Amino acid sequence: xxxxxxxxxxxxxxxxxxxxxxxxxxxxxxxxxxxxxxxxxxxxxxxxxxxxxxxxxxxxxxxxxxxxxxxxxxxxxxxxxxxxxxxxxxxxxxxxxxxxxxxxxxxxxxxxxxxxxxxxxxxxxxxxxxxxxxxx
Amino acid sequence: xxxxxxxxxxxxxxxxxxxxxxxxxxxxxxxxxxxxxxxxxxxxxxxxxxxxxxxxxxxxxxxxxxxxxxxxxxxxxxxxxxxxxxxxxxxxxxxxxxxxxxxxxxxxxxxxxxxxxxxxxxxxxxxxxxxxxxxx
DNA sequence: TAGTTATCTGAATGCTCCTTCAATCAGTAC
DNA sequence: GTACTGATTGAAGGAGCATTCAGATAACTA
Numbered sequence: 001x002x003x004x005x006x007x008x009x010x011x012x013x014x015x016x017x018x019x020x021x022x023x024x025x026x027x028x029x030x031x032x033x034x035x036x037x038x039x040x041x042x043x044x045x046x047x048x049x050x051x052x053x054x055x056x057x058x059x060x061x062x063x064x065x066x067x068x069x070x071x072x073x074x075x076x077x078x079x080x081x082x083x084x085x086x087x088x089x090x091x092x093x094x095x096x097x098x099x100x101x102x103x104x105x106x107x108x109x110x111x112x113x114x115x116x117x118x119x120x121x122x123x124x125x126x127x128x129x130x131x132x133x134x135x136x
Numbered sequence: 137x138x139x140x141x142x143x144x145x146x147x148x149x150x151x152x153x154x155x156x157x158x159x160x161x162x163x164x165x166x167x168x169x170x171x172x173x174x175x176x177x178x179x180x181x182x183x184x185x186x187x188x189x190x191x192x193x194x195x196x197x198x199x200x201x202x203x204x205x206x207x208x209x210x211x212x213x214x215x216x217x218x219x220x221x222x223x224x225x226x227x228x229x230x231x232x233x234x235x236x237x238x239x240x241x242x243x244x245x246x247x248x249x250x251x252x253x254x255x256x257x258x259x260x261x262x263x264x265x266x267x268x269x270x271x272x
Numbered sequence: 273t274a275g276t277t278a279t280c281t282g283a284a285t286g287c288t289c290c291t292t293c294a295a296t297c298a299g300t301a302c
Numbered sequence: 303g304t305a306c307t308g309a310t311t312g313a314a315g316g317a318g319c320a321t322t323c324a325g326a327t328a329a330c331t332a
Contacts, residue, residue, distance in 0.1 A: 007209040007278070011243065027210075035214045038197040044259035049188030053290070057181045061174040072309065073143040074163075078171045085291055087310050097262065106299050106308045107147065115262030122258040123180035126251030130233055143308070189320070208279065221321055223280055242278045242329055 050096040051119070055079050056089045060098055060112060064120050069102065069111035186232040187255070191215050192225045196234055196248060200256050205238065205247035 005024075012027050013019040051057050058079050063070060076086050090110055093099035098116040102109045141160075148163050149155040187193050194215050199206060212222050226246055229235035234252040238245045 005213075008213075010277085011207055011209055014241075014243070031210055031214065034198055034202055038201040038214075039194065041260070041263065042193075044256070044263055045188065045190060045193045047259055047262075048184045048193065048255075052181065052185030052188040054181060055290080057178075057184065058175065062170055065174040066170055071147055073147055074167055077141075077144075078167065081290090082292060083309080084293080084311085088291080091310080103298090105150075107150070108309065113262070114265060115259075118258035118262055119184075119255065120180070122254035123183055123251075124177070126183075126233065126249070126254055127177065127179055129250060146307085191320080217320090218322060219279080220281085220323075224320080227280080239329095242276095244279065 047096050047098065047115070047119070050092050050098060053089070053092075055081050055085060056093055059086070059089055059110075060093055060116050061120065063099060063110055063112040064116050066112075069109040071107050071109055073107075075110065183232050183234065183251070183255070186228050186234065189225070191217050191221060192229055195222070195225055195246075196229055196252050197256065199235060199246055199248040200252050202248075205245040207243050207245055209243075211246065 008027065009019065009024050012023050016023060051060060059075055062075065062078055072083075072086060072090070075090070076083055079086060079089075081089075090099065090101070093110075093116075094101050098113055098119075100111050100113055102111070144163065145155065145160050148159050152159060187196060195211055198211065198214055208219075208222065208226070211226070212219055215222060215225075217225075226235065226237070229246075229252075230237050234249055234255075236247050236249055238247070
């Protein structure tokens with residue numbers, strides 16, 4: 001079997017025509033720096049994971065579309081899971097910074113944050129661009 | 137136990153001071169329209185789910201940070217999973233429209249799409265705003 | 273042709289995590 | 303105080319998914 005490093009050496013040789021150890025080392029250094037930059041903040045991955053679940057995604061979407069904040073009892077009929085599941089989902093959304101919570105007596109009001117709005121906008125923008133391409 | 141509708145009725149009564157059936161019906165109609173708008177395109181949820189996995193997230197991040205396309209053998213050493221897992225992950229990213237694939241002989245080059253770039257930008261923007269708030 | 277290379281695909285297992293049930297927590301009304 | 307309310311929390315079972323191994327594929331080389 002070919003090791004990862006031997007494969008990288010052949011790749012560099014292919015791209016440069018020929019290659020010496022220094023060329024391979026340089027490429028390796030570039031890749032390490034790249035990884036450092038990319039993994040500098042692993043903090044945003046949980047945000048994506050939270051929105052990957054259908055219940056949480058739907059709740060976040062509704063809150064993003066709504067003009068104002070919504071109560072739990074208004075959100076519950078919009079998703080087909082138990083009251084407890086809704087509460088769990090909303091807590092996860094709050095923890096991820098995608099939703100804000102406000103208490104008023106026995107009622108809890110939730111609203112979407114700028115982070116959620118921005119992510120949905122980016123996702124929708126990407127989706128529309130994709131359909132434009134496929135329409136051509 | 138309280139039904140969802142009875143709770144909604146009490147909420148409307150609380151907010152309006154008093155309430156009749158028409159008020160509750162109106163609120164219900166608003167909520168249904170809201171749900172229709174929010175769930176119009178469920179297409180972007182898989183995108184978030186794909187980025188929720190650490191291996192796929194890292195690969196997508198590296199490709200987004202890199203100036204140009206990268207080969208599989210360059211990506212493999214950056215994540216701590218098998219060669220097969222990298223291939224699976226890259227396929228999932230391509231299917232989700234987050235990454236593009238180009239064949240050149242035996243080499244496959246991957247690059248991030250505008251969709252991925254936009255999502256990461258939105259996530260990073262949200263994260264920086266959050267830190268600003270907490271810094272105050 | 274046969275052999276190698278880089279990468280992909282499919283099946284299976286192990287693990288994560290989503291949902292539910294039950295109990296509990298804060299508020300409110302009496 | 304007790305009896306309600308809306309909502310949350312914790313534990314547990316089950317469904318789904320990520321990884322791995324094994325084998326396959328397409329392209330290059332001798």
